[in-house]
């Protein structure tokens with residue numbers, strides 16, 4: 001077991017990693033493995049449930065003995081309803097439920113701070129360590145540095161020939177490994193990306209939105225269809241680095257403010273800031289169109305897709321919505337639809 | 346929550362036995378018909394009266410919080426069940442899918458989209474535009490996404506109560522934090538209602554509503570207790586409709602009067618040893634929401650000698666309420682109660698609960714509805730099934746269907762499964 005890894009299951013970007021970093025541990029976002037069937041998880045979860053959540057549970061079955069503990073952060077129904085299944089069937093020395101608010105009212109902010117304090121205490125007690133306010137401030141600084149480098153790299157997408165999957169793998173890696181090491185690697189990536197050829201003239205510039213993408217193959221499909229993602233609002237993407245954690249005297253207060261300021265996913269109320277963020281992207285960056293998608297059985301994003309699509313259609317911005325299966329295999333029907341969308345652009 | 350019906354089902358449609366079995370429903374249900382007619386009449390006219398306020402709400406939202414402010418509740422889920430019972434849901438769902446809503450989304454939601462857009466009559470499942478919408482994410486994301494969607498489409502304000510999820514192993518300290526969060530939201534709710542209606546929370550009215558709600562729940566629990574009798578005088582063919590006052594009218598007298606009549610009738614039937622299913626052979630628990638478009642499922646089971654005598658779904662609407670508290674204490678008590686409803690028991694509690702009722706109600710077998718619309722309720726079902734079979738030693742089956750979308754109900758497959766289940770019950774009874 002790697003005593004320093006705290007794995008977490010979240011359905012967007014809800015978990016405050018900085019608390020784990022402050023405990024001198026490594027936060028590891030469980031992302032599942034699309035190439036492996038979720039056979040064990042399927043004994044406990046119906047196949048009509050979100051396949052990503054099932055895959056994440058499968059990874060926990062395979063890997064939990066490598067982790068010091070697991071935290072499940074509230075997001076969509078899969079997180080709160082499936083926590084109990086984890087509790088019954090996953091072997092781990094530490095399983096913790098972290099409740100994040102769905103609302104953005106005053107009471108939600110107060111509640112979130114209480115939950116942060118409880119999380120700090122739970123980690124301190126379980127691992128016999130101290131998480132000081134200073135250590136959280138240091139973790140926030142590190143996190144902010146990572147966010148700002150990721151943003152710089154992200155901005156290069158519209159200028160240089162950076163494949164969809166290279167961008168995706170770069171952001172993803174920053175969520176999985178030791179964060180100091182991650183920062184170093186990201187800084188080294190900047191000159192490499194800066195020296196890449198110019199943005200390819202045969203590619204269309206698109207915004208990618210919807211359910212989180214957790215495997216590179218989907219990003220490859222977009223490239224194959226001639227669509228280059230130059231902006232997004234995904235959790236392995238801009239949601240993770242678009243905003244900085246504010247610098248407040250009380251670092252827990254900083255984390256509270258951050259939680260409510262980052263690009264909002266569909267699992268929250270109000271959901272309108274999600275559309276606001278997408279609109280701001282379209283205003284800031286020259287794009288040819290938007291690809292909206294939801295993973296099969298992902299309800300929160302499927303609900304919002306009609307509204308998001310109609311909002312952009314009304315503005316005359318080309319947009320397509322797709323429902324995708326959880327698979328690493330090339331879905332030719334999907335590719336055909338994306339190619340047709342490209343031609344329409 | 347739709348009207349109940351009396352049925353004679355031809356035997357050859359369901360089993361190998363030959364005789365037709367007559368399943369009775371309660372006489373007192375005629376009062377329910379009146380109650381519902383009166384409600385639907387008001388639901389039709391109140392949205393048009395300027396000084397009357399109406400709100401859309403959901404199950405798991407404490408509807409007492411609307412009656413306390415004299416706000417008339419409109420209930421899209423209830424209306425959706427009416428549309429299904431009237432065999433209209435399929436068309437409404439397909440209409441919503443035509444707008445781009447996925448086949449995998451909750452069929453109540455899609456029925457509501459269709460019913461609202463097509464302006465169908467309230468008695469057929471239609472619903473009017475409210476002054477505002479109030480809901481909670483307690484049970485499902487759908488309650489939030491559905492009402493956000495409709496709030497946006499109708500341009501009405503939405504208030505969402507954020508109920509922290511109480512997972513298995515939750516300790517008292519954590520529960521207290523959750524409780525405090527809910528109480529804070531009650532005050533925000535009060536402001537929200539005031540901004541729209543100019544009404545404020547009045548302690549006296551709150552107390553009055555809570556007292557009536559508690560009386561209704563007390564009666565419901567007493568009615569329910571007669572289902573422990575063998576044979577059970579009350580079946581799912583009655584209870585699915587009888588919950589109507591609990592869901593929508595807990596703060597008013599009419600529901601209480603109706604339940605008093607039901608109780609008197611049930612007592613009489615129990616004293617005479619009359620079961621809802623003559624020659625009751627198997628006593629079943631049904632987990633999940635019924636198939637509103639195919640209520641005859643209950644009658645078909647009865648033909649096989651099986652009586653559904655317990656449904657967590659209908660029980661869940663009737664928790665007792667605390668009385669004689671200060672306004673603030675009420676809010677805390679409500680918050681605590683709200684966190685601990687059978688509707689969203691965590692898996693540990695749900696397993697315990699099933700063990701208790703299976704014992705208390707002498708249950709012989711369990712039908713679990715894996716509802717294509719309701720992933721939250723279906724989560725944990727596989728564990729539940731294993732527990733029932735291994736630890737209690739009675740048969741349990743999972744049926745895949747949908748409460749409002751008839752396309753998900755596969756006649757032949759479900760018939761075969763039920764027949765196999767009855768054979769298991771038979772074998773287990775020996």
Ligand code: SF4
Nearest residue numbers: 011050076078211298
């Ligand atoms: S893909 Fe959708 S349903 Fe699945 S975990 Fe993410 S938000 Fe939840």
Ligand code: SF4
Nearest residue numbers: 451484485487718719
């Ligand atoms: S059926 Fe399930 S998903 Fe649909 S509204 Fe009811 S609880 Fe929510």
